[in-house]
Every structure is written in C-alpha cells, then in structure tokens.
Amino acid sequence: MDPRMCRKISSSESLPDAENVEFEVANMIAPQESDENFPLDGSPEPRSVAWLDDDEIDDLDLNLDQSNLFFHRVDSADIIYRSKKKKCKMVGKYVMGDILGEGSYGKVKEMLDSEMLCRRAVKILKKRKLRRIPNGEQNVQREIQLLRILKHKNVIELVDVLYNDEKQKMYLVMEFCVGVLQDMLESSPGKKFPQHQAHGYFSQLLDGLEYLHGQGVVHKDIKPGNLLLTLNQTLKITDFGVAEALDMFSSEDTCYTGQGSPAFQPPEIANGAETFSGFKVDIWSSGVTLYNMTTGRYPYEGDNVYRLLEAIGRGEPAPPPATLGPPLRALLIHMLRREPSQRPTLQEIRRHAWVQAIPSLENGEKMIPPRSRRSDELHSCTVLPYLVERHYASAQNYFAERDMRNETGDGGSRTMSTAELSDGESTSRRKRRWHSSCGRLPSCRLT
Numbered sequence: 001m002d003p004r005m006c007r008k009i010s011s012s013e014s015l016p017d018a019e020n021v022e023f024e025v026a027n028m029i030a031p032q033e034s035d036e037n038f039p040l041d042g043s044p045e046p047r048s049v050a051w052l053d054d055d056e057i058d059d060l061d062l063n064l065d066q067s068n069l070f071f072h073r074v075d076s077a078d079i080i081y082r083s084k085k086k087k088c089k090m091v092g093k094y095v096m097g098d099i100l101g102e103g104s105y106g107k108v109k110e111m112l113d114s115e116m117l118c119r120r121a122v123k124i125l126k127k128r129k130l131r132r133i134p135n136g137e138q139n140v141q142r143e144i145q146l147l148r149i150l151k152h153k154n155v156i157e158l159v160d161v162l163y164n165d166e167k168q169k170m171y172l173v174m175e176f177c178v179g180v181l182q183d184m185l186e187s188s189p190g191k192k193f194p195q196h197q198a199h200g201y202f203s204q205l206l207d208g209l210e211y212l213h214g215q216g217v218v219h220k221d222i223k224p225g226n227l228l229l230t231l232n233q234t235l236k237i238t239d240f241g242v243a244e245a246l247d248m249f250s251s252e253d254t255c256y257t258g259q260g261s262p263a264f265q266p267p268e269i270a271n272g273a274e275t276f277s278g279f280k281v282d283i284w285s286s287g288v289t290l291y292n293m294t295t296g297r298y299p300y301e302g303d304n305v306y307r308l309l310e311a312i313g314r315g316e317p318a319p320p321p322a323t324l325g326p327p328l329r330a331l332l333i334h335m336l337r338r339e340p341s342q343r344p345t346l347q348e349i350r351r352h353a354w355v356q357a358i359p360s361l362e363n364g365e366k367m368i369p370p371r372s373r374r375s376d377e378l379h380s381c382t383v384l385p386y387l388v389e390r391h392y393a394s395a396q397n398y399f400a401e402r403d404m405r406n407e408t409g410d411g412g413s414r415t416m417s418t419a420e421l422s423d424g425e426s427t428s429r430r431k432r433r434w435h436s437s438c439g440r441l442p443s444c445r446l447t
C-alpha cells in the first residue's frame with residue numbers, strides 16, 4: 001500500500017516538502033550580490049562554503065523562491081568531508097539530541113532533562129509552517145489542550161510546553177519512546193507480528209482507548225503509525241491532532257468531521273456522512289490496525305486515495321485469511337462491520353475469545369524487537385555525544401593546558417593548581433572522577 005494512504009488527509013500533502021528543500025538549498029545558499037565567498041565576477045570557484053547545521057537551517061525558515069536559485073558545479077575532488085560537529089544546545093533545562101523522526105507538523109528530537117536526568121522527546125513546531133498546513137494551528141492547540149488533561153499509562157504524556165517567541169517556535173516535550181509499531185511492522189518478515197505479540201499491543205490499545213472514551217475523547221486516527229513503544233514495551237497512543245473532545249453534557253458520541261488516514265477510515269466517513277458515532281470510528285480503525293498487525297495487509301486496498309475510499313465505502317473487505325484461526329477472524333469481521341451500530345463495544349471486544357486467551361508463540365515465530373529509525377538496537381541516548389562535546393572536550397583542554405604549564409614551570413598555574421587541589425585530590429584522580437561523571441551522567445536514570 002502506498003504509504004500516503006496511511007497518513008492523515010489533513011496533512012500538507014499538496015505542499016512541497018519545504019523542510020527537505022530548505023536543507024538542500026541552505027547548504028548552497030545562492031548570493032544575490034557578489035560576496036567574498038561567491039564572487040560574481042567570473043572567478044572560478046567559491047573559496048569556502050558556510051555549512052549550516054540542522055537548527056541553523058531551521059532558523060532560516062527560508063521562503064523559497066525557486067526562480068532565484070542557482071547551483072555551483074563543484075568537482076568532487078574539491079569536496080572536503082568532515083564529520084559533523086556535535087554542538088550542544090539547550091532549550092530551557094533540556095539538552096537537545098538527534099532527530100527521532102519527522103511528521104507533517106515538524107521534527108521530533110530526543111532531549112535529556114538535565115535536572116531529572118530523564119530522556120524525553122520534543123516535537124518542534126514552527127508557527128510559520130503551521131500556518132501553511134490546513135487547520136495546522138487549531139490542530140496543535142487542540143492536541144495540547146487534550147494532552148494536558150489526559151493521564152494514562154497507554155497515552156503519551158505531554159511533559160512540558162516551551163515557547164521561543166523570537167524564533168517563533170513551540171516545543172512539545174513528551175515521554176520518550178524507542179519505536180513506532182509502523183516501523184517495526186515494516187522491518188518484520190511479512191510485515192506482521194506473531195499473534196502473541198500483536199495480542200499484547202492490542203490489549204494495551206484497548207486499555208488506552210477505554211480510558212480515552214471514558215474521558216469523552218475520540219482519537220479518530222488510530223493506526224500503527226500513531227502507536228509508540230517505550231523501552232519496556234509499554235504502548236502509547238499518540239498524535240491527538242485530529243482527536244475530538246465530546247460535549248461533556250451530551251450522552252452521545254456524535255462527531256461531525258473525520259480527518260484521519262484514508263486506509264483506516266470507516267465506510268461512514270468514506271461515504272461522506274455528515275454525522276457519525278465517534279467511538280465506532282475508533283473501533284473500526286483499531287480493527288484495521290489489528291488486521292494489519294496480524295496479516296501484513298489491509299482489509300481495503302486501492303491504487304490511489306479515491307479508489308481506496310470508494311472500496312471502503314462499498315464495504316466489501318478482503319476477508320481475513322483462514323490462517324489467522326477462527327477466533328481472530330471472527331473478531332476482525334465483527335470490528336469491521338459496515339454498519340457502525342453492529343460493531344462491538346470496547347467491553348464486548350474485551351470479552352472476546354481471542355482477547356481472553358493469549359495466543360502462544362508458534363514454532364519458528366520470533367518476537368519483533370522495538371526498532372528505532374536509527375537502527376540502533378541498544379537505543380542509546382543520542383544526547384551523550386553533545387554533552388561530551390560541551391563538557392568533556394573543554395575539560396580535556398583544561399587539563400592538557402594545565403599539564404603543559406606545569407611541565408614548563410609556569411608559577412601562575414602552580415598557584416592555581418594548589419588552590420584547586422586543596423582538598424588533597426591528585427590531578428589524575430580528579431581527571432578520572434571528571435571523566436567518569438561525564439560518562440555516567442546520561443545513564444544515571446534514563447527512563
């Protein structure tokens with residue numbers, strides 16, 4: 001299936017991928033007038049190029065005018081390869097790490113809370129970019145409002161919200177997760193999980209959904225791409241951009257807008273119903289998610305979004321394969337009933353035979369490990385190299401300089417070191433202590 005069918009309809013599909021274009025161009029910023037690096041007087045080669053790091057490129061927020069761009073041809077022999085220098089950046093009390101992923105709203109980076117020594121993920125949103133996305137600002141505001149009140153082990157926690165008015169950026173600090181179910185499925189044989197593993201995730205999804213519905217919240221975009229996993233395999237429902245909080249005083253779950261991902265939309269939305277039951281939308285998309293996790297396929301497929309929605313609207317799904325076994329097949333058929341009122345409630349799903357009995361791991365089946373986009377099986381903290389650059393590099397210089405001064409008999413430095421070492425600690429011991437504290441810092445309590 002084309003991955004675009006698994007993304008939200010409301011995303012900036014028709015807009016150019018500005019973030020990527022900016023990167024390409026910003027590395028080759030074209031001068032409008034002669035400057036010393038890019039003389040326009042016909043002299044042959046640029047003498048140096050200012051390489052910008054990701055954040056500097058982000059901050060430029062270029063409004064690209066393609067007609068003004070031109071490219072310098074550079075001989076590959078003239079290119080000097082340098083490993084990118086890790087520049088330590090802080091946002092409030094958080095130390096920034098590497099990019100974990102990117103959605104249509106912005107980049108998500110790893111962070112370390114320097115007070116709690118706890119790993120976090122931060123979604124970086126730029127006001128200007130949000131304005132270009134249909135309902136972008138409203139969706140983010142809604143997501144923040146909802147996440148502020150939601151507290152459940154299977155719902156992503158919004159830990160902090162920071163603003164940088166000067167850069168017009170917003171930082172949504174969230175719990176850190178090591179992988180997305182979608183990525184794990186893509187890397188697994190047959191793009192599916194063993195039923196044993198799918199059962200664990202599905203049960204947690206039911207727990208999270210039961211909590212959300214109990215709070216009067218309809219998610220409307222349940223799919224493997226919005227289900228994250230923590231290091232200890234706890235599933236977290238994320239991405240509340242199109243979620244809806246129902247009227248507290250209404251006993252109904254009527255919704256009016258559906259903006260979820262096409263492959264996970266129910267027939268009533270595909271057919272353009274003006275009102276529909278919100279809870280039954282989440283039941284349907286959880287059914288598609290379970291179908292996808294256990295078969296590697298989708299109940300409805302189509303060459304393009306229109307064909308796909310047409311097929312969903314007709315309501316003749318590909319029957320779940322017989323290899324799934326009768327209990328799971330029966331559950332999927334029930335959850336994917338065309339008529340919303342005939343779909344089971346969450347309580348009925350919980351009582352279903354397949355949910356009640358944990359399927360065992362079949363012969364030859366292996367559990368699929370959480371997989372981050374970095375393909376780092378150890379899920380090591382990406383903030384560490386930035387901390388080393390900031391603290392360890394300067395400590396190295398400090399000790400190297402002091403040792404050199406000691407060797408050359410510099411009196412000033414001897415006075416300083418006597419004061420410094422007044423606690424009787426030897427230089428090498430101090431060095432070792434510093435070294436070990438640097439190395440230990442990010443692994444003290446990384447949750």
Ligand SMILES: Nc1ncnc2c1ncn2[C@@H]1O[C@H](COP(=O)(O)OP(=O)(O)OP(=O)(O)O)[C@@H](O)[C@H]1O
Pocket residue numbers: 007008011100101102103104105106107108121123156174175176177178179180225226228238239373
């Ligand atoms: N809490 C988190 N911990 C770790 N990684 C995360 C976290 N949240 C998001 N990510 C990573 O960042 C990526 C982008 O997430 P984001 O929620 O912005 O967009 P998306 O849901 O993938 O796409 P879209 O917003 O377009 O639907 C995710 O696919 C995931 O790889």
